[in-house]
Amino acid sequence: MRFPHLIAAAALAVGIGVLPAAAQDAPEPNSRVARNEARLAERLAGRIAGEPVSCIYAPNANRLDTIEGVGFVYDGGGTIYVARPIDPSVLGPNDIVLIQRFSGGQLCKQDIRQTVDRNSGILSGIVAIEGFVPYTKPDEGRS
Template sequence: MNRFRPAFIAALPLALTGLCLSPLAAQDAEGQSVPDVETETTAEAAPPTKGEARLAKLIEGRVAGEPVRCIRSLPSQRMTTIDRTAYVYGSGNTIYVQRTRDPDQIDDDDALVTQRFNASELCRLDQMTTVDRVLGFFTGAVFFEDFVPYTRVKSNEGGEG
């Protein structure tokens, strides 16, 4: 998420000690130029986590749509929790992926408790908390982002006719 860090953030620890260096002319103690290590290279991308691999399997054969603020929510609607990755709502042709503001806090050992503004919709502004499934104590707050719909791609197996 922080792939493009501003140069002043990299120089911040030095500025706090009174040794602020210009990000354009960074040098070490011997006056040698220091290579700029601001961004991650895409060639060194980390392998997908278990959660990302599981989510990829769920959305396989589906196309992402325009994010929406609210989704229709029924008591019988299926919700899948993918550890440290996302909540997935629905089944069938369209599913909705909710990554939250801090996906690392998602734990499938916790139960998601929702205080809704509307009984038939689940929205990004609803108040969400998590509780331990066994002991029932509070484990955290959840802040939703927009829901991303993934719709199954229809194949044309019959050909043109």
């Protein structure tokens, strides 16, 4: 009878699929994404995350960094904003991000973000974000 073996194989497959999300989504150690996450953590060291916002005032496009496999970082001076894509894999090593803004000097989660392959010029994906998380330094005057 092969039937019990199929049940065991199915149970194993289901068991693998129920790993905690953090275990499934964690980048491989020493991967490019893990190194990029570490660089972002260094950049945000000493800062406190605030509540996500839908739009940020971002008149200087040269302050927006795209971090491969991680997300977008906008340096607003005293505040650094981080926007993580719903699917970070769309920010690949050969992608260029084009943003079509709808709110003038603001970046908003509703803006259209497309990735284009830098070698072929072909559209390679759409980047959806849930919002921008502000990171600020704690006030030194508070206790």
